[in-house]
Amino acid sequence: MRPFDPPLLAIASGTLAVRVGTTDLVFRYLRPSMRPWLIASGVVLLALGAIALWDAWQRTRPHKPVGSTDPAFAPDQVAHAHEHHATWLCWLLLLPVALGAIVDPRALGAASVSQNRGARQAFSEPFDLQNYLATHTTGGQAPQLTMAQYITAARNPADRDALNATEIRLLGFVVPHPTDPARRLFSRLQVGCCAADAVPLVVEVTVATTSPNARSDAPRWPEANQWVEITAKLDGPLTDGIISANTDRVEQFAMAAVTASAVRLVDAPEQPYEYP
């Protein structure tokens, strides 16, 4: 490992951290509260990298021989902590930088949901649904809940009646059903810290085409990963079926079921995930 390499690798990593941290890209990877820490770590890496780079430059100045008595130029001051083992591994630090630049991967979507189906449970902090509904019905628009709040409330006997009776707006993206293309699923991922711990929250939708006020942008169920805003009431019987099937170790996909009166195609939100 040559003396300029570690500082330059640190500067490359710091650039990635600052670039991701200062743009909306950060929401693809991390929960928003991590953002200042990511930026700070990038800035620290850039600063330390610059100092170490300058130091390496000073030490390799041709007119300062290494054998000089000045300890600042002693060879073991060089930041090569690992000359006795795999030095090439540190070059792997260029991989995230290059991946970010060339692949620029999008936020996790339908493929990740399909991958992660299984025995999971939505997580939502306890909240007062009745009070929320009473205070958030404004301007004739149905109140909005997160998927985690909705699924949690759908499983709470005290909140069931309210969801059966009240239309709620939900935001998510379309997920293909693994076995039955006629069934309609949409989902949102819940991220605790970073996208690597994402838990899918899936709701099955029946579109009420016969309803007199049915107003849908989508005559057919949209393609996978299309973001949709759904206005819907809880489908109590189907949700019960899902819950009992889930406790019975069946590979169930959805966590609740709704009957939608409106399906609106929307752009992906700035923050693609929900956070507990």
Next chain:
Amino acid sequence: MSSRSPTDTAVSPSPNPTSRIEHLPAITAVVWVNLLLVVAYSGAFGRVVASERMENWATVFLSLMLQAMPFLVLGVVVSAAVSTLVPTAWFERALPKSPVLAVPAAGAFGALLPGCECSAVPVAGRLMQRGVPQAAALTFLLASPAINPVVVVATSVAFPNQPMMVLARFLASFVAAVTVGLLWQRFASPEILSARITRLVEHHRHDDNTPKVRAFANVAIADFTQAGGYLVLGAMLVATFQALIPSTTLDRFGGDGIVPILTLAALAVVLSICSEADAFVAASLSRFSLTARLVFLTVGPMVDLKLVALQSGTFGRRFTQRFAPLTFLVCVASGVAVGQILLGGT
């Protein structure tokens, strides 16, 4: 460390005027990558992706790296401070002389560093280098990510209906960390680590006139690049496992008994979820018993792919081959024992 030996000079920059030319390829490579980064994010590139699954692999991989970055940087900054700023006498005063007392004390110190597992590895290496007993530094390494205040709060938020879970996690992790430290103290040969630790760059010399800030930056950057390469390796493994293993396989192992416990212990190793987020994932694994989930939370911060990769980077493969299996077994045992007592059986 003898600073004028031939082996040292063999890897040091050559003194002749061509040395700067030698570095040109590396400089240009890094400049290129940074240029790519700027150009690509400005949208000049098309998206180069073979499939959505591969794209998800990249997202998970980058998430793991970006999430670890602040903690790793915190870790190398603290380790550089340990190496260059804190006087040796401070460590002698801070820790009890007897290893039997020093190990639990180091475990308690671990609670003070509010980081993920990535912070603790470089710090533990530098602590040993500064003369802290190996067993105490290792206990600090295990305890720090598992029982710090941030983790305690996250766990209590994720398990609102099981307040005992927080206490159980704290106890199981502390007991496991101290037990591993004491077992290491009693049975492991110190040479496994000492050979490696002395190879860490020794920057701390009171008699030299290198400006402190430059020595500090050099240690921090050296530790960052060293740990960072292994972190990338670990994150690649984790992203690959996450992409290949459908989580429906988990459904077959739910319920009671030892099999679901071992399943979640293995899952904790493979998933390598940050210790500040693993409680939320544990909460979502509703098909498993509380004890199995406690084992998941005990094993995760102490033994996982990302962490084992980092450890072998800093402490060597010989160390990891002994330390990781030992820690895994102790964590499972401690989790099961505490779970039996506090969470009402398996």
